[in-house]
Amino acid sequence: xxxxxxxxxxxxxxxxxxxxxxxxxxxxxxxxxxxxxxxxxxxxxxxxxxxxxxxxxxxxxxxxxxxxxxxxxxxxxxxxxxxxxxxxxxxxxxxxxxxxxxxxxxxxxxxxxxxxxxxxxxxxxxxxxxxxxxxxxxxxxxxxxxxxxxxxxxxxxxxxxxxxxxxxxxxxxxxxxxxxxxxxxxxxxxxxxxxxxxxxxxxxxxxxxxxxxxxxxxxxxxxxxxxxxxxxxxxxxxxxxxxxxxxxxxxxxxxxxxxxxxxxxxxxxxxxxxxxxxxxxxxxxxxxxxxxxxxxxxxxxxxxxxxxxxxxxxxxxxxxxxxxxxxxxxxxxxxxxxxxxxxxxxxxxxxxxxxxxxxxxxxxxxxxxxxxxxxxxxxxxxxxxxxxxxxxxxxxxxxxxxxx
Amino acid sequence: xxxxxxxxxxxxxxxxxxxxxxxxxxxxxxxxxxxxxxxxxxxxxxxxxxxxxxxxxxxxxxxxxxxxxxxxxxxxxxxxxxxxxxxxxxxxxxxxxxxxxxxxxxxxxxxxxxxxxxxxxxxxxxxxxxxxxxxxxxxxxxxxxxxxxxxxxxxxxx
Numbered sequence: 001x002x003x004x005x006x007x008x009x010x011x012x013x014x015x016x017x018x019x020x021x022x023x024x025x026x027x028x029x030x031x032x033x034x035x036x037x038x039x040x041x042x043x044x045x046x047x048x049x050x051x052x053x054x055x056x057x058x059x060x061x062x063x064x065x066x067x068x069x070x071x072x073x074x075x076x077x078x079x080x081x082x083x084x085x086x087x088x089x090x091x092x093x094x095x096x097x098x099x100x101x102x103x104x105x106x107x108x109x110x111x112x113x114x115x116x117x118x119x120x121x122x123x124x125x126x127x128x129x130x131x132x133x134x135x136x137x138x139x140x141x142x143x144x145x146x147x148x149x150x151x152x153x154x155x156x157x158x159x160x161x162x163x164x165x166x167x168x169x170x171x172x173x174x175x176x177x178x179x180x181x182x183x184x185x186x187x188x189x190x191x192x193x194x195x196x197x198x199x200x201x202x203x204x205x206x207x208x209x210x211x212x213x214x215x216x217x218x219x220x221x222x223x224x225x226x227x228x229x230x231x232x233x234x235x236x237x238x239x240x241x242x243x244x245x246x247x248x249x250x251x252x253x254x255x256x257x258x259x260x261x262x263x264x265x266x267x268x269x270x271x272x273x274x275x276x277x278x279x280x281x282x283x284x285x286x287x288x289x290x291x292x293x294x295x296x297x298x299x300x301x302x303x304x305x306x307x308x309x310x311x312x313x314x315x316x317x318x319x320x321x322x323x324x325x326x327x328x329x330x331x332x333x334x335x336x337x338x339x340x341x342x343x344x345x346x347x348x349x350x351x352x353x354x355x356x357x358x359x360x361x362x363x364x365x366x367x368x369x370x371x372x373x374x375x376x377x378x379x380x381x382x383x384x385x386x387x388x389x390x391x392x393x394x395x396x397x398x399x400x401x402x403x404x
Numbered sequence: 405x406x407x408x409x410x411x412x413x414x415x416x417x418x419x420x421x422x423x424x425x426x427x428x429x430x431x432x433x434x435x436x437x438x439x440x441x442x443x444x445x446x447x448x449x450x451x452x453x454x455x456x457x458x459x460x461x462x463x464x465x466x467x468x469x470x471x472x473x474x475x476x477x478x479x480x481x482x483x484x485x486x487x488x489x490x491x492x493x494x495x496x497x498x499x500x501x502x503x504x505x506x507x508x509x510x511x512x513x514x515x516x517x518x519x520x521x522x523x524x525x526x527x528x529x530x531x532x533x534x535x536x537x538x539x540x541x542x543x544x545x546x547x548x549x550x551x552x553x554x555x556x557x558x559x560x561x562x
Contacts (some may be wrong), residue, residue, distance in 0.1 A: 139456040153441035242481035376555045379438045398448045
């Protein structure tokens with residue numbers, strides 16, 4: 001009888017020791033618990049506040065799954081470089097959990113370019129083609145990336161970490177993920193998940209971050225400038241544009257080719273008008289599937305032991321600095337264009353140069369309409385906005401060439 | 405590329421990595437000097453600006469070509485046009501005489517608008533006569549009423 005009871009208690013004890021509840025309340029389990037609570041906060045922001053829900057919700061759920069002790073859905077150690085300086089994908093396939101397998105698409109840089117394909121299908125580049133000057137505003141706003149790189153470097157971050165943090169200033173989630181997965185190897189204090197969280201949180205906060213900077217840096221007279229109506233762009237121009245941009249950018253910055261190439265391929269599908277079925281798949285089914293895989297697997301990289309560090313605090317702080325600097329640089333260049341053109345360019349469209357399509361352009365429209373309700377800046381702001389997407393992809397390529 | 409220091413020490417001990425690979429690994433772990441940061445930033449910004457400036461130049465050039473071809477296409481039908489309306493001239497003449505201010509406007513559009521007004525008036529038993537068509541100076545916006553209405557429709561959701 002005593003043996004049965006001992007066997008029974010041993011079994012119960014074994015089960016208890018193997019349970020997630022035991023792991024959660026022993027050793028460093030409190031960190032996991034805290035991370036789970038943080039994932040709830042992000043879920044709340046996505047569901048109740050509508051903060052980029054399509055990405056923040058999968059990311060926060062991935063965060064929850066990865067921090068459930070013993071669930072073994074994601075293994076950070078599998079993603080560290082092996083002795084020959086490469087990731088052992090065989091080990092990932094053999095020993096990895098579901099989220100490890102899905103994360104392969106991030107690590108192998110498959111998901112972000114495919115998302116760009118879908119974005120290309122949905123983007124109308126006519127405002128940019130009609131007003132090529134917009135490209136310069138899109139380039140100027142990338143100043144946020146490079147100036148944040150300086151700040152991060154001076155604060156003691158390594159080149160790879162500084163580059164990954166700086167790209168948050170590009171205000172483009174897939175680009176930030178693309179760069180950080182290439183630069184960060186998973187062994188440090190900063191992960192792709194940290195970068196993605198910061199990027200998407202601040203992208204959702206664009207309506208709060210940008211307007212005060214816009215009002216501060218422009219005068220009422222400048223905000224009231226009404227811009228000339230844009231010319232009509234022919235179909236031939238729209239078809240030539242993606243082909244030309246792909247060739248020019250890929251020849252100049254080859255490492256930007258996967259992002260820019262897929263963005264422009266998607267746009268060519270759209271503008272050609274002969275591939276309706278492909279567009280439908282690229283911008284709907286394919287993009288939605290990739291968004292789910294990308295979000296949940298990137299969220300999984302936010303393991304408790306990696307996120308509780310001063311460096312993560314630094315990522316969040318520098319992320320908002322990057323966004324603000326990007327906005328300020330765009331506005332500054334907008335003011336230069338205002339002067340050069342004799343007051344024909346409204347500087348507010350400069351802030352749309354940070355990607356965040358179409359939110360940043362909407363903010364330009366909104367702040368412009370505050371000064372003069374009859375002022376319609378939306379189409380003018382869409383030019384720098386889509387230029388910002390190309391600009392951040394080019395900046396990403398430059399960072400990868402210089403650091404990677 | 406960033407390598408965890410612990411792993412790097414192991415790599416250095418165990419792996420006879422080539423000098424190039426080792427240098428590349430070391431590059432990511434080391435903190436950057438002020439000169440490196442400045443150089444990377446200036447080069448980075450310059451390359452982004454250069455790439456996008458080339459695209460601006462390309463777009464200006466292609467835009468100029470397409471504007472010219474667009475104008476040529478428009479002017480060709482304009483030259484051919486006088487031959488056709490010659491037969492319709494008598495019909496349109498009275499309206500044109502009543503609308504000197506709209507000499508450049510399309511007579512057909514004026515006729516269509518007038519027909520719409522007449523149709524509405526007919527329902528009430530009233531008849532209208534078009535005496536003149538004057539150009540209204542557009543308010544501060546510099547856009548036509550139709551363009552303003554279109555813009556309002558397109559931007560209202562935002």
